[in-house]
Amino acid sequence: MKLSELAIGATAVVREFPKAGAAFLRLREMGLVAGTRVTLIRTAPLGDPLEIKVRGYHLTLRKSEAEHVLVDPAA
Amino acid sequence: MALPAHISSGVSAAPSRTPVYALVGNPNCGKSTLFNALTGLKQKVGNYPGVTVEKKIGTAYSQHGQPITVIDLPGAYSLAARSPDEAVTRDVLLGRRADTPQPDRILCIVDATNLERNLYLVHQILDLGRPVILVLNMMDVAAAAGLDVRAGRLERELGIPVIPCEAVNGKGLIELKLAMSRADLPLSRHAWDIPAPIAPAVAELQASLTANDRKPPLIARAEALLLLTDQDSVRVAGSTPLSARTTEILQGWQKRWEGEGTDWAGTLVNSRYDVIGRIAAEAVTRAGHTGPTASDKIDAVATHPIWGWMILGAVMTLLFLSIFTLAEYPMGFIEDGIASLSDWVKKDSGLPDGDLRDLITDGAIAGVGGVIVFLPQILILFFFIGLLESTGYMARAAFIMDRLMSRVGLNGKSFIPLLSSYACAIPGIMATRTIEDQKDRLVTILVAPLMSCSARLPVYLLMIAALVPGDRVPVATKVGVMILMYALGTFGAFGFAWLFKRTLLKGAPPVMIMELPPYRLPGLKDVALHMLERAWIFLRRAGTVILGISIVLWFLAAYPKAPEGATPQQQLAQSFAGRAGHALEPAIAPLGFDWQIGIGLISSFAAREVFVSTMGVVFNAESKDDDTTPLRQALLATKWPDGRPLFTPLVCFTLMIFYVFAMQCVSTVAIVRRETNSWRWPLFQIAYQTGTAWILSFIVYQAGRALGF
Ligand SMILES: Nc1nc2c(ncn2[C@@H]2O[C@H](COP(=O)(O)OP(=O)(O)OP(=O)(O)O)[C@@H](O)[C@H]2O)c(=O)[nH]1
Numbered sequence: 158m159k160l161s162e163l164a165i166g167a168t169a170v171v172r173e174f175p176k177a178g179a180a181f182l183r184l185r186e187m188g189l190v191a192g193t194r195v196t197l198i199r200t201a202p203l204g205d206p207l208e209i210k211v212r213g214y215h216l217t218l219r220k221s222e223a224e225h226v227l228v229d230p231a232a
Numbered sequence: 233m234a235l236p237a238h239i240s241s242g243v244s245a246a247p248s249r250t251p252v253y254a255l256v257g258n259p260n261c262g263k264s265t266l267f268n269a270l271t272g273l274k275q276k277v278g279n280y281p282g283v284t285v286e287k288k289i290g291t292a293y294s295q296h297g298q299p300i301t302v303i304d305l306p307g308a309y310s311l312a313a314r315s316p317d318e319a320v321t322r323d324v325l326l327g328r329r330a331d332t333p334q335p336d337r338i339l340c341i342v343d344a345t346n347l348e349r350n351l352y353l354v355h356q357i358l359d360l361g362r363p364v365i366l367v368l369n370m371m372d373v374a375a376a377a378g379l380d381v382r383a384g385r386l387e388r389e390l391g392i393p394v395i396p397c398e399a400v401n402g403k404g405l406i407e408l409k410l411a412m413s414r415a416d417l418p419l420s421r422h423a424w425d426i427p428a429p430i431a432p433a434v435a436e437l438q439a440s441l442t443a444n445d446r447k448p449p450l451i452a453r454a455e456a457l458l459l460l461t462d463q464d465s466v467r468v469a470g471s472t473p474l475s476a477r478t479t480e481i482l483q484g485w486q487k488r489w490e491g492e493g494t495d496w497a498g499t500l501v502n503s504r505y506d507v508i509g510r511i512a513a514e515a516v517t518r519a520g521h522t523g524p525t526a527s528d529k530i531d532a533v534a535t536h537p538i539w540g541w542m543i544l545g546a547v548m549t550l551l552f553l554s555i556f557t558l559a560e561y562p563m564g565f566i567e568d569g570i571a572s573l574s575d576w577v578k579k580d581s582g583l584p585d586g587d588l589r590d591l592i593t594d595g596a597i598a599g600v601g602g603v604i605v606f607l608p609q610i611l612i613l614f615f616f617i618g619l620l621e622s623t624g625y626m627a628r629a630a631f632i633m634d635r636l637m638s639r640v641g642l643n644g645k646s647f648i649p650l651l652s653s654y655a656c657a658i659p660g661i662m663a664t665r666t667i668e669d670q671k672d673r674l675v676t677i678l679v680a681p682l683m684s685c686s687a688r689l690p691v692y693l694l695m696i697a698a699l700v701p702g703d704r705v706p707v708a709t710k711v712g713v714m715i716l717m718y719a720l721g722t723f724g725a726f727g728f729a730w731l732f733k734r735t736l737l738k739g740a741p742p743v744m745i746m747e748l749p750p751y752r753l754p755g756l757k758d759v760a761l762h763m764l765e766r767a768w769i770f771l772r773r774a775g776t777v778i779l780g781i782s783i784v785l786w787f788l789a790a791y792p793k794a795p796e797g798a799t800p801q802q803q804l805a806q807s808f809a810g811r812a813g814h815a816l817e818p819a820i821a822p823l824g825f826d827w828q829i830g831i832g833l834i835s836s837f838a839a840r841e842v843f844v845s846t847m848g849v850v851f852n853a854e855s856k857d858d859d860t861t862p863l864r865q866a867l868l869a870t871k872w873p874d875g876r877p878l879f880t881p882l883v884c885f886t887l888m889i890f891y892v893f894a895m896q897c898v899s900t901v902a903i904v905r906r907e908t909n910s911w912r913w914p915l916f917q918i919a920y921q922t923g924t925a926w927i928l929s930f931i932v933y934q935a936g937r938a939l940g941f
Contacts, residue, residue, distance in 0.1 A: 176495040179314065180743045182461065185501040186310040187745065188349045193505075202537040203635035206644075206744045212348040215748040217631055219638075222743060 158230070161207065161223035163197040169228035170194055180222050188212040194231060252301045253412065254335035256321060256357065258350050259307035260624075260749040261343040262369040265399040265758050267304040270409075277765055280331065283909065285320045286665075287332070294413035295406065303335060309349075311356045312461040315668035325360060326455060337417060341367040344374040344381045344396070345750070347516055351508045355424075358390065359457060361450030363417035366394045367408060372401075373750070378519040385515040391421030400755050427503045430460060430496050433485040437478060444475040461497045527624075527750035534628050544632055547625065548651060551616050555609050555655045556686075562608035570601035591786055599782020602839050603774065603899060606656060607767065609686060613652055613659040614766045618759040620648065621666070624749045634744050640726050641733030643669075643742045646676040650725065653683035654718070657900050658770055661907055671739040675732045677907060678917055681900050682725040684718050684892060690841040691891050692717055697864045699884040713888075721892045724924070773906050774899035781838050781898050788812065788834075789849075800849055809834060823890065823929040824883040824937075826872065836896040843891075882936040886929045893925035 163169055171193045175181050189195065189211050196210040206219045255270075257263040267275075271290025278287045288304040305324055306317035313319035320329070327334035340357055342350035357364060366386065374381050387394040393411045397404030411417075426434050437456035441447045447455060459474075459482050474482075489496045524532075533539045574593045583589040620626040626648060634644030645667045653660035660680045667673040684692075696713050697705055733739070788809040794802050804810055813830035820830055828850045835846040844863070851866040870878040895901070895918045904914040 174498065176498060179740070180745060182312070182497055182501070183309075183314055183743075183745050185498060186312065186352060186461075187747075188352065188505060190498070190502045190505050199531075199535060201535065201631050201635060202540045203632075205635050205638075206631065208535070208631065208748060212346070214346045214349060215750075217627075217634075217744055217746045217748060219634070219744045221741070222745070 158228060159224050160195065160197075160209070160226040160228050161220045163195075163228065165197055165199055168194055168196045168231045170231050171226060172229050173227040175225050181225070184218065184222065184226070187216060189216075189226070195228065250299050250301050251337060251412075252303065252333060252335045253337050253339045254303045254305050254324060255339045255341065256305045256325070256353065257307060257341035257367075257369075258309055258343065258346075258353060260747065261307070261341050261346075261350060262399040263304065263307055263341050264762075265755055266341055266367065266369065266397070267302065268758055268761060269399055269402055269405055270302055273761075277769075279906075279909075280320055280329070283316050283320060285317050292409065292412070294409050296413065298413055300409075300412055302339070303332065308353060310353060310461075311458055316670065317665075317668070322458070325357065326451060326458075335362070337363045337365070337412075339365050339367060339412070341369050341399075343370050344368045345370055345377055345379060347381065348505075348508055348512045351511065352504060354390075355504050355508060356454070356458070358392075358420045358422055359450075359454040361419060361454070363419055364392045365408070365411050365417070366390065366392055367404075368394055368396045369399050371396045371404070372398050373752075377525060380517045380519055382515050382517075386511070389422065389511045389514055391418060393417070424503070424507045426457070427499045429494055429499055433460065433481075433496070436481055436485075440475070440478045440481050444477045457500065461500055525750065530751050531628070531748075534625070535631060540628075540632050544629060547620075547629075551613075552655065554616070555612050559608040559612055563605050566601070566605050566607070570597060570604070573597055574601075587790065590790060591783065594790075595783045595786025596779060599785065599838050600775065600778055602782075602842055603778045606687065606839070607771075610656050610659055610770060611763060611767055613655050614662075614763040615759060617648065617652060617659060617663050618762045619754055622752065622754040622759055624751045626666070627746060627748050630744075630746065631748065638742070638744075640730040641742065642672055642675060642729055643667075643744050645746070646672060646729075649676050650680055650683060653680040653685060656685050656687070657681040657683065657897070658774070658903050659766070661900070661903050662766055662769070664907070669739065669742055671733075671737040672742055674908065674913065675729050675737050677904055678732060678913065678920075679725040679729045681895055681897065681917070681921065682721045682728065682893065684721040685840075685897075687840040687897065688717075688891050690844045691836075692888055694844050694847070694863065694867075695884040695888045697861075698867045698879050699881045717888055717892055720889065724893060728920075728924075769906075770899075770903070773902045777898050777902040778838060785809070785835055785838055801851070804831065804849055819926075822933070823926065824880070824886055824933045825890075826878055828870070828878075829887065833890075833894075833896070836891075837898050839899070840891060840896055880941070882933060882941040886933040886936070889932055890925045890929045893921055893928060895921035 158169075160169070160171075171189060171191050174185065174189075174191060193211060198208040198210050198215060200207050201217075204220075206217045207223055208215055208217050210216075255263060255267055267288065267290060270292040274292075275288055275290040278289075279285065280287045285306055290302050290304065292300045292302050294300055303324065305321040308318040308321040310318070311322045311325065313322050323329045324332050324335065325338070338357055338360070340354050342354060354364075354366065368381060368383055368386070371381065381396070383394040383396045393414075395404055395408045395411055397408060434453070434456045437459060438449070438452045441452035441455050442449055445452075445455075459478075486496075534543050574597045577583060577589060577593050577597065581589075583592070617626075620629070629647055630644030632644070633647040637644050637646055646664070649660040649663040649667075651660075652663060657680045660683070661677050664673045664676045664680075667676060692714060693710075696710055699713070700706070700709055789804055789807050791808055792806070794806055809831050810827070812834055813827035816830035816833070817825075817827040820826075820833070825833070828847075831850055832843045832846045836843045847867065848863055851863065851870060867879045868877070872878055901914045901918065904917060905911060908914070
């Protein structure tokens with residue numbers, strides 16, 4: 158499933174990532190790589206962007222990027 | 233890949249001159265706080281030539297009083313730069329900048345509560361083969377969050393000195409200074425294997441960088457690794473370009489990998505995070521499971537769909553209330569001070585009656601004074617912006633506003649700069665440095681002066697007074713017209729932002745990858761220091777320009793001399809300024825303005841509110857304090873030569889519209905020049921804003937006339 162489809166409060170593991178694009182490289186460098194656990198904390202009051210928790214800190218990204226990040230629900 | 237022999241064996245030679253340390257770290261890890269703690273007030277702030285990135289150099293003293301130079305590099309998440317700030321950090325560390333010597337040693341500061349992500353940058357920096365000291369900051373916060381971060385383990389894993397520290401209260405500073413003054417700093421013994429699919433490319437690039445770009449071997453290796461992740465690297469002025477041969481090799485590999493479907497950048501990042509994950513697991517243990525942190529609890533309210541808006545609204549209201557109420561007293565003092573200084577020069581300084589004295593009082597003192605009165609407002613604004621930044625609320629405001637800002641193609645980070653511009657565009661424009669994307673930043677700078685600033689208020693108030701019949705303006709009318717003017721400016725700003733993002737400054741769709749740092753109590757000393765630094769930049773940049781302009785404007789109004797016994801009004805009428813007004817009249821007559829209003833428009837270049845005092849001279853109506861009644865009556869009595877009244881309600885309204893859009897503030901021009909590093913953008917800004925002002929005023933005036941107003 159897509160990161161953007163995660164329910165609020167749910168945790169998942171990153172499966173796949175687009176290779177190209179500066180935004181995705183930056184997301185990787187911020188610690189979001191295949192195998193990383195992410196938790197969707199909340200969406201902004203107007204629904205976009207999203208706030209996620211990754212490696213113990215909080216990060217925002219827009220839905221337009223989150224749609225391309227594939228995740229597996231964590232056990 | 234094995235590390236070259238000298239890295240693992242040796243100790244670096246003791247530097248013979250003053251050692252130069254570069255201070256690097258992720259944004260929000262407490263870097264500025266540590267820099268201030270280390271160097272005190274011994275700092276020099278400038279700009280890197282060619283880019284608008286702040287260059288901060290300070291001197292720290294070791295426990296034995298030896299000076300140590302510290303360069304505070306801009307905060308960065310990675311050496312694969314995404315913004316000019318990060319590009320400068322990368323270029324200084326790699327010795328790519330001719331204007332800054334490559335630092336001997338590196339002071340890496342990390343946030344202990346967020347070790348993994350912070351170690352990514354450290355990991356890249358260790359590749360440089362320079363002695364590195366790791367500062368483990370925010371140990372108090374880590375402890376409170378139930379994290380046990382063991383410096384000793386990190387030291388063993390990385391092979392470099394690791395100093396636990398709390399920058400805000402100076403804990404660990406002595407140990408840090410002792411480490412910094414060590415003559416023999418060990419080089420990192422940390423080795424990691426470059427992933428197999430890209431190792432041959434790294435080797436080949438490294439060889440070429442050594443041979444063709446004359447890089448030392450270790451730097452060459454670090455550069456090679458970086459080139460692979462730096463896909464569309466941000467190149468900034470002042471950094472040396474790559475040789476053709478190296479570029480060729482790089483492109484050759486990239487083409488090959490693209491064909492094979494190898495995700496080279498991803499592989500590299502993943503392998504670094506693999507190593508980091510292992511190190512962090514060694515060094516950090518979580519003492520039990522802790523519930524939501526204080527920050528989480530605050531955010532549940534501060535970014536709540538309903539409460540979030542209310543809090544944002546309350547914070548902004550508080551900001552504006554304090555700007556307008558708190559600033560009143562110091563503004564009064566400054567006005568009085570300027571008046572008495574001027575009086576003193578006139579009466580008691582012993583200067584003879586004449587042009588020199590008038591130049592000093594009416595030119596320099598009045599002109600500079602007219603801008604200095606805004607200093608309290610500007611200071612308060614800088615202080616608030618600093619406070620919002622260091623508490624972490626700034627990022628929340630950007631998070632909440634992002635969706636709205638994205639409608640015009642900007643992101644949430646443009647919100648605070650634009651909002652600040654309601655008080656004064658200068659702090660707003662200076663606050664755009666937090667916007668990483670250069671195009672977004674430029675668009676924000678270009679439209680910020682359209683937000684109605686407080687210098688326009690006196691003009692609006694005078695025009696509203698002249699617009700409405702009777703001596704007392706009904707509050708509803710006053711507020712209504714005022715809101716209309718603010719709304720016009722706001723819509724104008726967003727409209728132009730939309731337009732510029734689609735045409736002139738078209739870029740990739742903006743992203744909003746931003747850290748939401750935990751809330752923190754601000755270090756008031758650091759915020760105050762930041763405020764003073766900004767204010768000083770403003771005074772230096774704008775002050776000189778304002779002084780020049782004031783003298784020129786004075787000269788234009790004082791020469792040529794009218795015959796003996798002329799009133800100030802007659803003097804102004806036949807001066808160069810008066811003639812310039814006449815020369816301007818054909819251009820502004822279609823807007824319903826005559827040459828006398830023209831003089832007011834010209835004088836507004838010093839600061840918009842000067843319009844009011846100029847009108848006072850032009851129409852010979854002394855207005856005492858804030859009472860504009862005599863001036864208002866003088867305006868209403870003024871007629872065109874053919875007997876029509878000059879200040880009809882339509883003309884007053886048109887004039888306000890002109891002031892909403894026109895770029896008349898030289899201080900802003902000077903600051904935009906500094907922030908964009910060229911004359912191109914400020915000139916463009918003057919042209920587009922004043923052009924829009926003219927066209928809209930023309931439409932309003934002509935349409936109004938046609939409708940019989
Ligand atoms: N509790 C605690 N707070 C700290 C410590 N060090 C810094 N802070 C606070 O953390 C906040 C951010 O510190 P800054 O020095 O502005 O961080 P920075 O890395 O320069 O951040 P940017 O200016 O955004 O690059 C401030 O509010 C500091 O007061 C620390 O050791 N403990």
